[in-house]
Amino acid sequence: MARRLGVAPATLRTWDRRYGLGPSGRTTGRHRRYAPADLARLELMRRALLNGAAPAEAAEYALRVSADPAALADLELPDPDAVAARVRGGPPGGGPRVRELVRAVLAMDDAAVTAALAAALVDRGVLWVWDELVGPVLAAVGVGWTHPADAGTEVAHLLTECVLTEVVRATPPVRGPARVLLCGAPGERYGLPLYVVRAALAERGVAVRLLGAALPAPALAAAAGRTGPAVVAVWAQAAAHADPAVLRAVPTARPRPRLLACGPGWTAAGLSTRVEHLPDVGDTVGRIVSVLTPAADSPRE
Structure with missing residues (x-):
């Protein structure tokens, strides 16, 4: 199921626990069994996230629309690049990286967030990642560094932990006295x-x-x-x-x-x-x- 949707298994468990978007049944061995209706709800959740909705909003949308398929005709989703269009001042060539990270963060997919950060740190260095990638992503999802717990708490905390892990990992050793x-x-x-x-x-x-x-x-x-x-x-x-x-x-x-x-x-x-x-x-x-x-x-x- 995770491979079919393109999200991490841990993300599916989070959606189940937080938003009730889990499987409708389990086997006697406690395996998770997703019915076609369950898959439809998860696909709606994923689609809304990729179009810039916050996780709670995406879950509400998935539950509402799956309960009333006729509502699809009345729904207007933003363009897939709408979130990236809200990013402030990214440098030439920075857009695709920003869009990739925005989508991973909104999906609460820590593995994808970590991979995107690690690749950017190798290619561009820590200051570029901080100024031109992490900062714009938080701006795009409506969260700022100044008060990271005020809004979008789960998004800010996920990204903060991933940034910390990858920045520490990417810090090269330096010989000589620390001045x-x-x-x-x-x-x-x-x-x-x-x-x-x-x-x-x-x-x-x-x-x-x-x-x-x-x-x-x-x-x-x-x-x-x-x-x-x-x-x-x-x-x-x-x-x-x-x-x-x-x-x-x-x-x-x-x-x-x-x-x-x-x-x-x-x-x-x-x-x-x-x-x-x-x-x-x-x-x-x-x-x-x-x-x-x-x-x-x-x-x-």
Whole structure:
């Protein structure tokens, strides 16, 4: 059945558990037996997902239409590329990858999501995947990074977990001392951008000491004092966690580390002149590379 529909077996089980789109009968050995009517409902679910419906909407549509086939004549589905048309600013050639990932995410097909991400990471690198693939896909399905639990929770969580897994897997090892200390602000539990930053820097030969999300301020100060990093970067996704006092607590012993307030949660207001504000992942990666390779900032003769 899964092969016939082109979805993962785990996806069929999820549709059964969440939306009641399972088989109408089971054998004595607990095997799942799909009747023709069951197959029709699943095909309607798949069709609606591919046309951009959210999972709950697609399930409601499948149940309604399968109960009243005459409703098919009155239904107007969007064009198959309607979801991709809502994507913001993808680069030339990015459309097919975006459409592929949108459809996999909406179908809650984690195997297909993982495969699409892995291929793109190999071909284009982590920053391209983050900016031009993952971000547009979330925009296309109506979910943003700033508050990933506000809407489309299941979609955001599925994609987040798949991105984290593949980004960690794609992070190359870097020899040499870690001159960058990277962490999430106290209370900031959304740590995915930290792993994206680390992976992008590793692609550029920069080693990072990553302390994870929601690091308490005393722990950050102690780690900076013990390791003497050249850069301390603190990520805050939400404004509620962007407390300038966290950065003021970093030891100032020479050589002083460069302090970076990273992520959309921060604003320049309230930050000392020692602290640079970098609102997104690409800015953060670029600035850290330039700090560690100052000759790149100097004019060529």
